[in-house]
Amino acid sequence: MKKIINDPADVVAEALAGFGAAHADLVRVQQDPALIVRVDAPVAGKVAVISGGGSGHEPLHGGYVGAGMLDAAVPGPVFTSPTADQVLAATKAVAADAGVLYLVKNYTGDVLNFETAAELAAADGIEVSTVVIDDDVAVTDSTYTAGRRGVGGTVLLEKIVGAAAARGDNLEAVTALAQRVVSQVRSMGVALSPSTVPHSGEPSFTLGDNEIELGIGIHGEPGRKRVPLMPADQIVETLLTAVVEDLPFTASDQTLLFVNGMGGTPELELYLAYNSARRWLAGKNIEVARSLVGSYITSLEMQGMSITLLRLDDEMTQLWDAPVHTAALRWGV
Amino acid sequence: MKKIINDPADVVAEALAGFGAAHADLVRVQQDPALIVRVDAPVAGKVAVISGGGSGHEPLHGGYVGAGMLDAAVPGPVFTSPTADQVLAATKAVAADAGVLYLVKNYTGDVLNFETAAELAAADGIEVSTVVIDDDVAVTDSTYTAGRRGVGGTVLLEKIVGAAAARGDNLEAVTALAQRVVSQVRSMGVALSPSTVPHSGEPSFTLGDNEIELGIGIHGEPGRKRVPLMPADQIVETLLTAVVEDLPFTASDQTLLFVNGMGGTPELELYLAYNSARRWLAGKNIEVARSLVGSYITSLEMQGMSITLLRLDDEMTQLWDAPVHTAALRWGV
Numbered sequence: 001m002k003k004i005i006n007d008p009a010d011v012v013a014e015a016l017a018g019f020g021a022a023h024a025d026l027v028r029v030q031q032d033p034a035l036i037v038r039v040d041a042p043v044a045g046k047v048a049v050i051s052g053g054g055s056g057h058e059p060l061h062g063g064y065v066g067a068g069m070l071d072a073a074v075p076g077p078v079f080t081s082p083t084a085d086q087v088l089a090a091t092k093a094v095a096a097d098a099g100v101l102y103l104v105k106n107y108t109g110d111v112l113n114f115e116t117a118a119e120l121a122a123a124d125g126i127e128v129s130t131v132v133i134d135d136d137v138a139v140t141d142s143t144y145t146a147g148r149r150g151v152g153g154t155v156l157l158e159k160i161v162g163a164a165a166a167r168g169d170n171l172e173a174v175t176a177l178a179q180r181v182v183s184q185v186r187s188m189g190v191a192l193s194p195s196t197v198p199h200s201g202e203p204s205f206t207l208g209d210n211e212i213e214l215g216i217g218i219h220g221e222p223g224r225k226r227v228p229l230m231p232a233d234q235i236v237e238t239l240l241t242a243v244v245e246d247l248p249f250t251a252s253d254q255t256l257l258f259v260n261g262m263g264g265t266p267e268l269e270l271y272l273a274y275n276s277a278r279r280w281l282a283g284k285n286i287e288v289a290r291s292l293v294g295s296y297i298t299s300l301e302m303q304g305m306s307i308t309l310l311r312l313d314d315e316m317t318q319l320w321d322a323p324v325h326t327a328a329l330r331w332g333v
Numbered sequence: 334m335k336k337i338i339n340d341p342a343d344v345v346a347e348a349l350a351g352f353g354a355a356h357a358d359l360v361r362v363q364q365d366p367a368l369i370v371r372v373d374a375p376v377a378g379k380v381a382v383i384s385g386g387g388s389g390h391e392p393l394h395g396g397y398v399g400a401g402m403l404d405a406a407v408p409g410p411v412f413t414s415p416t417a418d419q420v421l422a423a424t425k426a427v428a429a430d431a432g433v434l435y436l437v438k439n440y441t442g443d444v445l446n447f448e449t450a451a452e453l454a455a456a457d458g459i460e461v462s463t464v465v466i467d468d469d470v471a472v473t474d475s476t477y478t479a480g481r482r483g484v485g486g487t488v489l490l491e492k493i494v495g496a497a498a499a500r501g502d503n504l505e506a507v508t509a510l511a512q513r514v515v516s517q518v519r520s521m522g523v524a525l526s527p528s529t530v531p532h533s534g535e536p537s538f539t540l541g542d543n544e545i546e547l548g549i550g551i552h553g554e555p556g557r558k559r560v561p562l563m564p565a566d567q568i569v570e571t572l573l574t575a576v577v578e579d580l581p582f583t584a585s586d587q588t589l590l591f592v593n594g595m596g597g598t599p600e601l602e603l604y605l606a607y608n609s610a611r612r613w614l615a616g617k618n619i620e621v622a623r624s625l626v627g628s629y630i631t632s633l634e635m636q637g638m639s640i641t642l643l644r645l646d647d648e649m650t651q652l653w654d655a656p657v658h659t660a661a662l663r664w665g666v
Contacts, residue, residue, distance in 0.1 A: 002525040002545065004602040004638060006564045006609075014565075015601045018608030022624045058600035078601075192335040195599075212335065231339045232347075264597040266528075266633045267391035268348045268411075269337040275351030276339075291355045295628075300599045301636060305337060330663055 001201040008198040012055045012077055019062055023327045026066045033086040035093060036062040036073040042096035043071070047165040047174050050090050051103040051158055053110050054079040056197070057218055060155065060297040063328030069162035070326070078197050078300070079219045081109030087117035091126060099127040099171035103157055103178060105150025106134035129171050131178035133157055135187045135308065137246040138215025138223050149217055152260045152308035153185035155296045156320070159329060163322035181316065186243045189223070189306030190235055191216035193264065195299045214238060218262075218299045232269070236276040239307045244284065249311060251285035256320065258308040261295035265303050270294065273305055290320055296328065334534040341531040345388045345410055352395055356660045359399045366419035368426060369395040369406040375429035376404070380498040380507050383423050384436040384491055386443050387412040389530070390551055393488065393630040396661030402495035403659070411530050411633070412552045414442030420450035424459060432460035432504035436490055436511060438483025439467035462504050464511035466490055468520045468641065470579040471548025471556050482550055485593045485641035486518035488629045489653070492662060496652035514649065519576045522556070522639030523568055524549035526597065528632045547571060551595075551632045565602070569609040572640045577617065582642060584618035589653065591641040594628035598636050603627065606638055623653055629661065 005011050013031055020029030020036070028037050042048060051061045052074025061073035071094040076082035091100050100121065104114045111132060118128040134145075135153030142149060161178045169177070191213045194203040204220030207213060212230070215223025230238075249255065259274040261267070274293045281288055289312055297306070310316070323332025338344050346364055353362030353369070361370045375381060384394045385407025394406035404427040409415035424433055433454065437447045444465060451461040467478075468486030475482060494511045502510070524546045527536040537553030540546060545563070548556025563571075582588065592607040594600070607626045614621055622645055630639070643649070656665025 002543070002562055002636065004523075004525070004565045004568060004598065004606050006566055006605075011601060011605060014608050015604040018604035018606070018611070018626070021611050022604065022607055022626050055601065056599070058604075063600075190337075192337070210335070229335055232337045233339055235337060263599050264634055264636070265337065266389070266596050266631065267396075267628075268344060268388065268633070271348040271351035271355065271391075272339075272344060273337050273351070274355055275347050278351070278354050293351070293355050295600075298599065300601070301597055303335065303597070303634060331666075333664075 001196050003198055005198055011198045012075060016075065026325065026327060033089050034075050035086065035090050036065050036075065037090065037093050038065055038071045041071050041094040044096050045098055046096060046168065047098045047171050048094040048096060048100045049103065049162050049165050050074065050094065050100060052082045052087060053105050053107065054081060056300045057297050059328035064158050064326045066326035068166045068322060068324035069158055069329065078199065081107065081113050084113040084116035084120065087114055088120045091117060091121045091128065095126045099129065101161065101171060101174050101178065102128060102130040103161065104130060104132045105154055106132050106147055107144045107149065108146060127171060129175040131175060131182060133182050135185045137186050137242050138188050142217060143221035144219060151189065151218055152187040152258055152297055152306045153310065156185060156256060156258060156308065156310050157181045159324060160316050160319045163319035184311040185308060186246050187306050187308040188239045188242050189216045189262065189304060190214050190239060191262065191302055191304035193303040194220050195263065195302040216304060218297065220299060220302065232273055233276045236273055236307065237280055240277060240280050243307060243309050247311065249286055249309060253286050254289045254312045255286055256290040256310040256312055257281065257288045258292040260297055260306045260308065262302040262304040263295055263298035264301040265305055270305060277307060289317065334529050336531055338531055344531045345408060349408065359658065359660060366422050367408050368419065368423050369398050369408065370423065370426045371398055371404045374404050374427040377429050378431055378501065379429060380431045380502065380504050381427040381429060381433045382436065382495050382498050383407065383427065383433060385415045385420060386438050386440065387414060389633045390630050392661035397491050397659045399659035401499045401655060401657035402491055402662065411532065414440065414446050417446040417449035417453065420447055421453045424450060424454045424461065428459045432462065434494065434504065434507050434511065435461060435463040436494065437463060437465045438487055439465050439480055440477045440482065441479060460504060462508040464508060464515060466515050468518045470519050470575050471521050475550060476554040477552060484522060484551055485520040485591055485630050485639045486643065489518060489589060489591060489641065489643050490514045492657060493649050493652045496655035517644040518641060519579050520639050520641040521572045521575050522549045522595065522637060523547050523572060524595065524635055524637035526636040527553050528596065528635040549637060551630065553632060553635065565606055566609045569606055569640065570613055573610060573613050576640060576642050580644065582619055582644060586619050587622045587645045588619055589623040589643040589645055590614065590621045591625040593630055593639045593641065595635040595637040596628055596631035597634040598638055603638060610640060622650065
């Protein structure tokens with residue numbers, strides 16, 4: 001294992017400290033329990049939006065804390081759920097008077113711990129609503145999941161729902177919007193190489209020299225199947241076919257196309273894949289109205305990518321375009 | 334070689350097409366010769382700022398085309414200089430009435446081809462000024478270089494000089510500013526793994542399982558020395574010691590600290606290294622007034638990082654903070 005780290009046990013704490021120092025204008029970072037909180041939280045009159053999960057997927061979720069997106073992110077150890085106490089501490093740190101929305105990727109530990117936190121918060125008089133995202137079409141049930149996994153759609157969900165909370169929508173409205181986004185977004189990924197969790201020191205799986213894994217999870221958990229390396233056009237077609245048939249997306253749909261790097265993929269390859277995806281979608285008369293290309297939900301240094309497609313309506317488009325000021329996404333300010 | 338590509342010969346053209354489609358609000362992309370041009374160029378009354386070089390370092394330079402930064406980027410093949418004709422075409426596409434500034438990383442092919450283009454442009458009545466950046470303290474002369482190489486400082490140079498051009502400084506003033514930035518910025522990098530040029534299919538060098546290379550170049554060209562893997566704190570100290578002693582930076586200097594990923598390095602490691610760098614600089618009473626952390630000048634999928642330190646003055650700080658609207662850097666708009 002070659003990584004730029006000190007003691008593997010301190011990776012998350014040291015990276016958090018660095019993140020807090022680099023973005024002191026946006027966030028406050030707390031250790032024990034680890035939290036990333038919007039610098040001006042709690043924001044009176046606004047629904048507080050919280051997400052979290054294991055570390056190793058940066059910039060998710062800490063990179064999305066700030067005006068127009070998340071009020072707090074709750075980072076667990078690498079590829080490990082945060083505790084209920086951590087989530088509760090985040091909740092108390094950012095809850096104002098309009099309630100709290102949890103956006104939770106569908107992994108068993110995350111779902112359980114956010115649920116427990118919601119109960120504890122309710123006992124403290126804080127109203128919490130939870131929406132679980134499960135946009136990965138690759139597999140039903142998996143190593144860490146009952147049901148489908150939450151992956152790339154999470155980034156779009158956090159942006160759109162965060163914008164709705166920022167404009168003053170109430171808890172019921174942002175919850176309904178979050179459910180609508182979840183119902184309209186689908187993803188699938190591919191791995192060319194594994195990632196290595198610092199604590200274990202060993203790659204999470206092995207692939208042959210000419211082998212890729214379709215439908216990979218963001219923790220390296222198994223996907224649909226291993227196949228020989230294919231040209232980009234064929235990889236993109238395989239992923240998009242699964243994504244499009246699942247919802248299904250149909251001709252004249254307005255979409256947001258998100259080509260995401262898994263951490264170790266050069267931007268050159270991501271834009272090449274984006275180009276390929278545009279061509280394929282054009283052939284189906286599916287319109288790409290908005291785009292996001294880059295490494296926004298990763299699996300440490302894994303090489304590979306995921307493709308996410310969101311069917312937009314006018315409100316979602318407007319909320320996507322709304323100002324956002326976070327470490328990883330910023331526009332309009 | 335595992336990459337998300339089609340024919341290796343088409344990688345740059347396909348990625349450029351994707352980049353142009355994803356950022357049609359910011360840039361126009363042209364093929365044969367390959368160019369990325371600001372969508373509203375030429376901008377009357379403004380010095381046009383152009384940079385370029387081999388591809389494979391994305392988001393450099395195409396990701397920095399837009400308001401407040403570059404007017405055009407000229408991408409060569411992977412790790413290969415653009416031609417003089419390409420640079421000339423970019424020059425004609427963006428030159429208005431205030432002259433053109435070339436910002437050139439110090440690599441032999443780049444310097445030669447930008448120089449030839451400047452002569453051809455002058456013959457066409459376009460006034461061109463050129464500033465070469467050579468911020469890498471690792472080695473004097475190298476595989477691709479007479480003298481030091483241009484690396485991470487290029488990103489800061491393009492931002493600061495682009496802001497000066499945007500506020501209306503004339504060619505003489507932006508040239509002098511660019512020279513001042515070059516005189517105040519120093520960098521050094523480290524590689525944990527090599528990158529593979531698509532066309533060759535073979536890693537550009539090999540490293541042992543427990544070996545890293547200090548002072549690596551952005552094309553994988555040799556650095557200072559190979560050493561066993563060290564803890565992050567020791568890597569950071571090695572890089573920063575070389576950087577700080579070179580200028581030299583001294584106590585109470587105001588600086589911009591830029592921790593840059595080489596393409597395959599997780600953000601977790603970059604923020605951890607940034608944290609380590611902050612601590613080390615604090616010990617020398619060198620103040621970090623501005624920061625940039627992320628993969629902004631890369632070497633395809635290489636794992637590693639570089640650290641760049643720029644001594645700021647008030648004008649540079651103001652220009653760094655000025656609005657910028659590009660694919661890879663955006664704030665204030």
